Amino acid sequence: MNVFNGTAGEVTRTTPDPCIQRRPQPPMSTANSVFDTRPTGSLPPDFRYDESLRLKGTFRRTGGVKPGFALGDFNSISAAKVDDGHGGLRYYDDEPYTEMDHDDLEFQVQASTIGTTQLADRRPTEPLLRKGYMVDAAAHLGAPWEPTVGHWADGQGDPDPWGPRRIDLILASRSVAPALTGYRAHRSPAAEAASDHLPVFADFDPSKVEAQTGTSGPPITGRRANGVPTGICSSTTSRRSGTSPAPTPRPSAVTRS
Template sequence: MRLANLNAYKLTPATRGTSSWNTQATAIREISPDILALQEVVIDENTTSRDSWDDEAASLIKDLAEQCGLTTSVEASDGHPHGTAMAANWHRPWWTALMWNPDTVELVEGSYRPFGAPDYWHGCTTASFDVGAREPILSAAQVNDGRGGRRYYDTEPYTDMHHDDMESQVRVGTIGTTQLAARRPTEALLRKGYMVDAAAHLGAPWEPTVGRWEDGRGDPDPWGPRRIDLILASRSVAPALTGYQAHLSAAAKEASDHLPVYADFVPSKISGER
């Protein structure tokens, strides 16, 4: 089984049929995920009325899923009549979504939950999948430093940086001084082995997911190469992980300012531990 994560560079309705759309679809098909987490679907709030945001986003997400041989369909409800596994902060037309291969995994009925304001800036899409088992910020994951100690799997990327938006990415109280990366969200998730960072857990070679695009191409990235696209596995799934990597194909490099990442796992090795 393969779970992948892609931050699509500002995927909008106008993107349909463009080279960007085609390279994104190509990269997804190359990865051939069983489950795909998608971020940064955007609707133009200046040209689309607020009551049409959900419909436009749902249509776009469904079109991309269909082109990639995936589905994103969930049971429609009064609160979510679009029938699409997606979520947004109510005040901003930016969506996340889930897609999956219906031939290999099955959505657990009633498990889809969208979360938005005030807890999430873009929205958080959650769902449970039956994968045939017997029974989703810079990471805070640590590895051996080779000298008998421990170090962060991701090194500090911001110590020499100076930028107006730095406060969103560094620890409070370090702006203008040491500028240490904000790791509290992943520290909480990784605490006491509740989850593991798939890359660090497997000892995968470090690979940045952002910081590749130059000035004049999309939005310039002033912070340099760093890994801010993570796949975290719960304690019960960690023993089933078999591989992790960033997808480095030509299509993936062209499709977005974020490289897609994916992790492979063996469903039969998922433990019953909670």
């Protein structure tokens, strides 16, 4: 898990082991987390929830949350909810596992529902989204639903057994949410060939990001962790090469899982 903390005077990269590396400080907090669910050599499902609590703690400040983004391959379905049109709420992402029957359901489905309703385990994002601590950019903006995985075939030509899902997320903290202006997934033949995950982008207006004091402050127009101007935030992963495809020549802050 890469956590970029913009208030501690440095950037700390944390991993499940005690290894800690430090980098120069960016102007805002950005985190790129990997919540791995692969059955072989992977972390237990509960670890993804524990990681989300660590991530939440990274963004915490007295009386609120630091301005920033958490983005990457969460390997789980988002817990974000939207208006259902009838005075209630529904999940932005529908339940994708209800009709599935294969050996790996335990890594994505709530254990008590396997064989019955088979509900997605949404715990990894629940602590981050609770009370608007962070928002899921796609759900917050009411963007058309787009899967980020499910297009991939393995070396033998077998399709992804999990089907189309949206598990690559961009979460914005409470003070950044008002600045969000757009969200999209990039789909093209080149992107689908390059990775089992599609890139996702969020646009935001730096002048509308609230200062860390909780009040409106001067525009944040500095650079992200990789030195790219703010204004576009994106995430992508690549299982094939470990590198991020560059779908467009426009400036962006691309992080790698």
